[in-house]
Amino acid sequence: MASVLEPKRSAGVSYQELISGDVVAPPATLKLENPLRSGPTSVPVRRYTTPEFHALEMQKLWPKVWQMACREEEIPNDGDYVRYEVGSYSIIVVRTATGIRAHHNVCRHRGRKLVTEDGHAASFICPFHGFSWHTDGSNRSVTSEWDFPQVDRSDFSLTPVQADTWGGWVFINMDMNADPLASFLGDLPAHFAVWSPEKRYIQAHVAKVMKCNWKLCQEAFMEAFHVINTHPQILTGIGDENSQYDAWGNFSRAITPNATPSPHLRRQPSEQEMFESVIMRHLDDPPAPQVPEGMTARAMMAAGVRAGMSQVVGSDVPLSDACLSDSIYYTLFPNFHPWGGYNRIVYRFRPYQNRFDRSIMECYYMSPFAGERPPPAPIHWLDEDQPWTDAQELGLLAKVFTQDTFNLPHVQLGLEAAQYDEVVLANYQETKLRHFHHLLAQVIAKP
Numbered sequence: 001m002a003s004v005l006e007p008k009r010s011a012g013v014s015y016q017e018l019i020s021g022d023v024v025a026p027p028a029t030l031k032l033e034n035p036l037r038s039g040p041t042s043v044p045v046r047r048y049t050t051p052e053f054h055a056l057e058m059q060k061l062w063p064k065v066w067q068m069a070c071r072e073e074e075i076p077n078d079g080d081y082v083r084y085e086v087g088s089y090s091i092i093v094v095r096t097a098t099g100i101r102a103h104h105n106v107c108r109h110r111g112r113k114l115v116t117e118d119g120h121a122a123s124f125i126c127p128f129h130g131f132s133w134h135t136d137g138s139n140r141s142v143t144s145e146w147d148f149p150q151v152d153r154s155d156f157s158l159t160p161v162q163a164d165t166w167g168g169w170v171f172i173n174m175d176m177n178a179d180p181l182a183s184f185l186g187d188l189p190a191h192f193a194v195w196s197p198e199k200r201y202i203q204a205h206v207a208k209v210m211k212c213n214w215k216l217c218q219e220a221f222m223e224a225f226h227v228i229n230t231h232p233q234i235l236t237g238i239g240d241e242n243s244q245y246d247a248w249g250n251f252s253r254a255i256t257p258n259a260t261p262s263p264h265l266r267r268q269p270s271e272q273e274m275f276e277s278v279i280m281r282h283l284d285d286p287p288a289p290q291v292p293e294g295m296t297a298r299a300m301m302a303a304g305v306r307a308g309m310s311q312v313v314g315s316d317v318p319l320s321d322a323c324l325s326d327s328i329y330y331t332l333f334p335n336f337h338p339w340g341g342y343n344r345i346v347y348r349f350r351p352y353q354n355r356f357d358r359s360i361m362e363c364y365y366m367s368p369f370a371g372e373r374p375p376p377a378p379i380h381w382l383d384e385d386q387p388w389t390d391a392q393e394l395g396l397l398a399k400v401f402t403q404d405t406f407n408l409p410h411v412q413l414g415l416e417a418a419q420y421d422e423v424v425l426a427n428y429q430e431t432k433l434r435h436f437h438h439l440l441a442q443v444i445a446k447p
């Protein structure tokens with residue numbers, strides 16, 4: 001039975017106290033608090049370590065849930081298509097004259113994958129025996145049609161998949177009876193309205209094969225609890241333990257304040273020390289101006305970013321200190337992680353091939369732009385032995401990812417070696433993990 005858990009909080013300034021002193025006030029959604037009071041505080045180890053649980057996800061999760069498949073800008077013209085693959089499933093997402101459609105990427109004859117690259121097509125022609133389908137999924141031709149008296153071409157379409165969009169993202173759902181995307185998203189679009197996710201372009205897109213279960217991988221990016229040991233070099237200017245964690249419906253949120261001291265520090269750093277710590281992480285070419293007397297590092301950091309950003313997004317867009325300074329990281333169940341504010345990061349995680357112990361981690365940099373939309377960056381793949389630093393387009397963040405992912409193969413192998421049944425979770429700081437596993441358990445329990 002779920003217990004009622006009133007979350008305790010760390011020492012130091014709460015996020016709500018911190019933003020109450022900001023120079024430019026945050027949007028209303030950042031003033032909301034909705035801690036998760038009930039739900040799991042432990043997770044069965046076998047969710048990460050067994051082909052049986054992976055098979056359950058393949059049966060009950062992925063074919064039933066809305067998931068981000070691509071950006072609209074990746075298929076700008078009629079006939080443009082991309083593949084979205086998750087575990088054993090392969091989906092074609094294609095722009096047609098009547099909008100974006102999605103189909104299973106499987107020939108209706110003897111099952112060859114219809115396409116093995118992204119591209120542009122007037123129709124999909126199977127390379128094996130040449131059966132073909134229009135981009136809307138209806139059948140175009142059956143080779144030696146006289147030999148298939150049992151086939152009714154009007155009822156021989158590619159297996160359909162639902163497709164819908166929000167914020168420039170294309171989502172698919174293999175369950176044709178699933179509730180609409182809008183009801184699945186709930187209030188998420190309202191949280192993002194102020195940041196206009198549709199007005200971003202793909203500045204960078206890196207995908208890497210990871211030696212761990214997809215859930216382990218994403219969970220390393222759902223809390224700031226790991227900062228003290230994994231990224232000790234940034235403690236001077238991050239309120240790691242003062243992060244705020246909330247959950248609503250199918251999404252959760254963490255907000256980690258920057259340019260504020262970690263409660264773990266023994267000595268209170270100066271505003272100058274905090275400022276320098278933060279710009280080392282955020283700007284590619286760090287200058288070190290002095291924080292004027294009476295100004296906070298936080299206000300200085302926001303002011304520095306604000307000037308450049310307002311030239312891109314327009315001076316009529318309110319640019320709060322929080323939206324320019326803090327790490328605001330949302331998770332839409334099960335695997336989509338768009339960051340809020342003016343941070344560019346978006347993550348997606350999914351199983352690699354059909355394996356429980358390998359995953360794909362993707363990082364997009366979604367940047368605002370002035371004038372015409374720049375073309376989307378192509379995906380840059382890193383194999384399981386390539387370091388993140390091979391992706392130079394990620395800049396300084398690649399080093400942080402190297403720290404994040406250093407632990408993960410050891411967590412996977414550790415859990416496979418574990419002689420206990422459950423992983424225990426922090427009540428507050430691992431809120432997002434608890435919320436995810438609460439939803440996952442509901443999905444898996446369905447008949």
Ligand code: FES
Pocket residue numbers: 107108109110111112126127128129130131
């Ligand atoms: S398998 Fe596709 S045409 Fe035969």
Ligand SMILES: [Fe+2]
Pocket residue numbers: 220226230231400404
């Ligand atoms: Fe990290």
